[in-house]
Amino acid sequence: MARTTPPRPVDIASVFPELAPLARQTVRLHPRPGEPTAHESSVGGPLLWPADEEWPVCAKEHHHYGVLPVSLDDVRRSRALLEAAWLRPRAPHENLLDPGQEAYLDELQTGHPPHPAPNALLPVAQLYLRDIPGLAGPGGTDLLQVLWCPLDHDEGLPAAHLVWRDSRSVDSVDKLLADPPEPADVDHYGSYVPEPCVLHPEVVTEYPAPHELPEELAERLYEWGRRQWAEQDPDDESGPGGAYYQYEHSVAPGWKVGGWGPWSFCDPWPMHCEVCEAAYRPLLTVSSGEWDGGSGSWIPLEDQEGPSAPVGLRKPEDPPMVGIGRGYNMQIYICPTSFDHPHLENMQ
Known part of the structure; x- marks a missing residue:
């Protein structure tokens, strides 16, 4: 199913013409639960990886901030347990987990002493250029x-690794790596373990x-936003107010x-760029x-009715189950001069 972002409440560039030259096209990926293959674009899915190519590992310093790492299997088992618990019928005031399940969950979340480096990397996203305008x-x-x-590195972020490749050179099934190495340690809360998602790319202007x-x-946009929101809902003191432009018209x-x-x-x-200064x-x-209380107008039309069946651990607004900081974003930047130059990661 395609995903369609609702039109913005106002053509902001017609109200503020100086914004028109600043318009950019972005591709919203709209990850949703699925079973992607290595031949599809995905978040958290398998990668098209040559069997004879070494799997990347991390030898950098890791920060644990006073909590122990867990294993990838621990995260998967914890999620499976909680998913089943949220989906099963419960009587009023019945606990989510019984005592045995609670004890098992505590065991899974205990953690273990950090393993020595290196730590195998984990797939995050695979994007075929044919799918991403x-x-x-x-x-x-x-x-x-x-x-x-x-695991957390500098700035409290996972350390990303980018690979550009020609998929046609590894299109034979017998040339694919079937069982890639898995990291021995992941962050204690499993925040950096994406669940498999298929993508529904959509081009929007921001x-x-x-x-x-x-x-x-x-400042003018702030004052305009206050007036706009006051006209739309004068009794809503919890609305965006002066942040109306930011929430409704700027960044998807x-x-x-x-x-x-x-x-x-x-x-x-x-x-x-640390190499060329670009x-x-x-x-x-x-x-x-993908949305919260301040970005509801960006919810795709196809998702606005809400789920028709009980929702488990994976919420409709966050199918990948990735958490950056306290609910923030991680943005990866690259140098426009050379793909060989180092990239940059930033929390926003």
Whole structure:
């Protein structure tokens, strides 16, 4: 099923013409539960990986912040237990888990001493260029693969690894790696273990967050937003108010390719390639959820009626079950000069 973002409440570029040159196309990925194959674009799905190519590992320093890592199997078993518990019928006031299940869950979440490096990387996303309008890689490539070490590194983020490849060189089944190595350690809460999702790419237009606009324009948008919201719902004091532009008209929420940075709790800062000093450009946004209380107008039309069946552990707004910080975004930036130059990761 395709996903369709509702039209924005106002054509913001007609109200503020100075925004028109700043419009960018982004591709909302709309990950949804599924069983993708290595020949499909996905989040958390299997990668098209040559059997004779070494699987990447992480030898960097890991930060555990006072909690022990767990195993990938521990995360999967915990999720399976909780998923079944949320889906089963329960009597009023009946506990989610019985004492035996609670004890088993506690055991799974106990953790273990960190293993010595290296730690095998975990697949995060696979994007065939044919599926993602505007995405381009090095000459001769048609596939982007994103992996990461599922532990905290600098800035409290997992360490990402990008691979561009020509899928035609590994299209034979007997050439594929069937059982890739798995990380010995993942973060204690399983926040960096994406559940398998198929994608429903959709191109939308977005504009910079107020943080990236000239101060005078940002102030006018703030005052305009206050007036707009007051007219729409004068009794709603909990609405976006002056943040109306930011929530409704600027940066699309959720997993996406390209577009603008989802600046929110911190101000933008200069980001330049350490090799050539070129300004980085956004590649991929990894989100903690596709919508929340402040971004409801971005919910795709196909998802607005809500689920018709009981919802388990995987919420409709967050099928990949990835958590960045306290519900933030991780954005991966790349150098526009060379794909060989280091990329940059940032929490926003």
